[in-house]
Amino acid sequence: MAFRHRQEIDTLPSYKQGKPAPRVEGRRSFKISSNENPFNPLPSVKAAIADQALGVINRYPDMRGWSVVERLADETGVKVENIQLGCGSTEVITQLVNLVAGKGDEVVYPWRSFEAYPIIVTTAGATSIQVPLTAGGSHDIDAMIAAVNEHTRLVIVNNPNNPTSTSVSDGEVRRLLDSVPKDVLVLIDEAYVQFNTDACTCVGMDMFREYPNVVVAQTFSKAYGLAGLRIGYAIGPEDVIDGMRKVALPFGVSAAAQAAAVASLDAYDELADRVNTLIAERNRVVSRLREQGWVIPEPNANFFWLPLDGRTDRIARYFEDAGLAVRVFSGEGIRITIGEREANDLVIDVCARIHSIAYPEALSV
Ligand SMILES: Cc1ncc(COP(=O)(O)O)c(C=O)c1O
Numbered sequence: 001m002a003f004r005h006r007q008e009i010d011t012l013p014s015y016k017q018g019k020p021a022p023r024v025e026g027r028r029s030f031k032i033s034s035n036e037n038p039f040n041p042l043p044s045v046k047a048a049i050a051d052q053a054l055g056v057i058n059r060y061p062d063m064r065g066w067s068v069v070e071r072l073a074d075e076t077g078v079k080v081e082n083i084q085l086g087c088g089s090t091e092v093i094t095q096l097v098n099l100v101a102g103k104g105d106e107v108v109y110p111w112r113s114f115e116a117y118p119i120i121v122t123t124a125g126a127t128s129i130q131v132p133l134t135a136g137g138s139h140d141i142d143a144m145i146a147a148v149n150e151h152t153r154l155v156i157v158n159n160p161n162n163p164t165s166t167s168v169s170d171g172e173v174r175r176l177l178d179s180v181p182k183d184v185l186v187l188i189d190e191a192y193v194q195f196n197t198d199a200c201t202c203v204g205m206d207m208f209r210e211y212p213n214v215v216v217a218q219t220f221s222k223a224y225g226l227a228g229l230r231i232g233y234a235i236g237p238e239d240v241i242d243g244m245r246k247v248a249l250p251f252g253v254s255a256a257a258q259a260a261a262v263a264s265l266d267a268y269d270e271l272a273d274r275v276n277t278l279i280a281e282r283n284r285v286v287s288r289l290r291e292q293g294w295v296i297p298e299p300n301a302n303f304f305w306l307p308l309d310g311r312t313d314r315i316a317r318y319f320e321d322a323g324l325a326v327r328v329f330s331g332e333g334i335r336i337t338i339g340e341r342e343a344n345d346l347v348i349d350v351c352a353r354i355h356s357i358a359y360p361e362a363l364s365v
Pocket residue numbers: 035087088089090091114158161162189191218219220221227230231232
């Protein structure tokens with residue numbers, strides 16, 4: 001049907017959710033396509049949802065999410081006025097873009113990066129300026145600086161970057177912040193911050209404390225394992241947070257998500273053990289694959305990247321056939337989430353079998 005609408009939406013691809021685990025006869029299969037936490041929810045988190053949220057689902061949730069906001073303020077040492085919640089950090093990023101950028105305005109970000117960025121920017125009516133990553137899958141900070149002009153309203157740093165898992169250094173982000181006009185905001189998207197083991201990494205909260213134009217976005221979806229409940233947050237200057245609140249989806253963050261977030265902060269030691277297990281697994285898998293000869297950018301999230309260019313689609317089907325749903329970026333590469341140990345072992349096995357298909361040139365040397 002022909003209907004009147006915004007033509008720019010037609011240019012957008014729909015967000016592609018990671019595929020579910022494929023069905024393989026007689027064998028266990030795994031979903032390692034969405035950077036989710038493979039561990040089951042903690043009993044204490046489930047109990048908090050049951051005790052505090054299930055009995056009140058006939059009521060709207062606290063729109064400001066005070067229990068979470070006050071707790072985050074205590075933990076980070078910032079004021080409650082500096083914190084805003086959203087349905088996942090996807091929503092706080094959306095709030096920020098809607099606040100600062102509309103028709104004629106530009107948002108600069110690395111590419112390839114988080115797939116929601118182009119959707120959020122175009123939906124706001126603004127223009128994406130996608131700055132290609134370096135050959136090694138890192139942010140090209142000089143090119144990002146060069147892309148900033150009088151139309152720029154926001155620059156996004158994704159640390160570590162999804163899907164390449166590369167970290168952005170403290171020095172690089174300072175260089176960017178020192179170059180960008182002070183009335184242009186810089187968002188540091190740290191969805192995977194708890195997995196970042198790079199000694200030189202930029203720490204978003206340090207930047208927030210030192211620069212007036214920094215907003216940090218973090219989420220309960222990854223390290224805290226609450227992806228299904230949709231809760232994330234931004235920490236930023238008071239007036240920015242105030243503006244974000246005006247454009248937020250009313251009542252977006254459910255009472256269940258708020259109860260689970262506070263219970264997860266209470267259980268952080270237990271969750272940190274899980275994070276450390278996933279980091280150890282990531283390092284184990286990546287070093288085994290490198291021993292096999294795979295080229296992999298240094299990973300700093302709960303996933304890693306196989307840059308395969310034109311070989312991507314050919315390689316992808318071997319994972320699928322083995323019962324592994326991975327994230328395939330046709331013509332670019334494959335992103336693999338660290339999952340259960342059994343899933344990780346299967347990744348190592350599949351990669352050993354297909355190395356010569358991925359790197360046919362290795363056969364001739
Ligand atoms: C880089 C990055 N930022 C933000 C998000 C948002 O996650 P959520 O909306 O679940 O908090 C994701 C999710 O995959 C991500 O990869």
